[in-house]
Amino acid sequence: MFxxxxxxxxxxxxxxxxxxxxxxxxxxxxxxxxxxxxxxSEDMLEKCLYTNHSEDPExxxxxxxxxxxxxxxxxxxxxxxxxxxxxxxxxxSIWHLFxxxxxxxxxxxxxxxxxxxxxxxxxxxxxxxxxECVLQxxxxxxxxxxxxxxxxxxxxxxxxRQQKFLTHLDEKRNKYLQIPPKHLSAxxx
Numbered sequence: 001m002f003x004x005x006x007x008x009x010x011x012x013x014x015x016x017x018x019x020x021x022x023x024x025x026x027x028x029x030x031x032x033x034x035x036x037x038x039x040x041s042e043d044m045l046e047k048c049l050y051t052n053h054s055e056d057p058e059x060x061x062x063x064x065x066x067x068x069x070x071x072x073x074x075x076x077x078x079x080x081x082x083x084x085x086x087x088x089x090x091x092x093s094i095w096h097l098f099x100x101x102x103x104x105x106x107x108x109x110x111x112x113x114x115x116x117x118x119x120x121x122x123x124x125x126x127x128x129x130x131x132e133c134v135l136q137x138x139x140x141x142x143x144x145x146x147x148x149x150x151x152x153x154x155x156x157x158x159x160x161r162q163q164k165f166l167t168h169l170d171e172k173r174n175k176y177l178q179i180p181p182k183h184l185s186a187x188x189x
Contacts, residue, residue: 038130045075047166059101061085126155131151
């Protein structure tokens with residue numbers, strides 16, 4: 001019973017810690033308008049996740065027969081092969097792993113094609129967003145610059161704003177995470 005209560009307290013503490021981290025790290029960055037709303041994209045969101053330095057999983061195996069992920073790496077497993085096995089974890093054997101790997105091999109080409117198509121679509125959407133922003137600026141300024149040149153310039157400015165945002169986010173996150181919260185250290189004891 002004590003272990004179960006400790007686990008719940010630890011889980012609750014980690015959830016609260018993540019919310020505090022979001023409040024202390026991300027909200028001030030948005031408040032000071034380091035980047036524009038048009039700079040937000042799926043790629044930018046991926047770079048803001050805690051798992052941004054890790055590769056996305058290519059195979060996710062869920063034991064116990066449950067056909068759900070329970071909010072585990074939902075964003076990162078978008079292009080993963082999901083294998084749901086009806087055995088519990090202690091009974092999971094090498095043969096179950098082989099079956100999951102075989103399922104991965106059978107679906108690899110389709111997932112790779114979908115992933116490539118998604119990347120092309122993201123690039124198209126970003127280019128379209130850049131064009132719209134440049135059109136708005138040109139309409140406001142009534143300037144007659146070369147349109148394609150201005151789009152490239154805007155894309156470079158966007159990349160600089162995003163890099164500045166990510167650098168600031170990393171600095172704030174690292175500064176905040178160096179000092180463990182009091183409620184996490186109390187639960188660990």
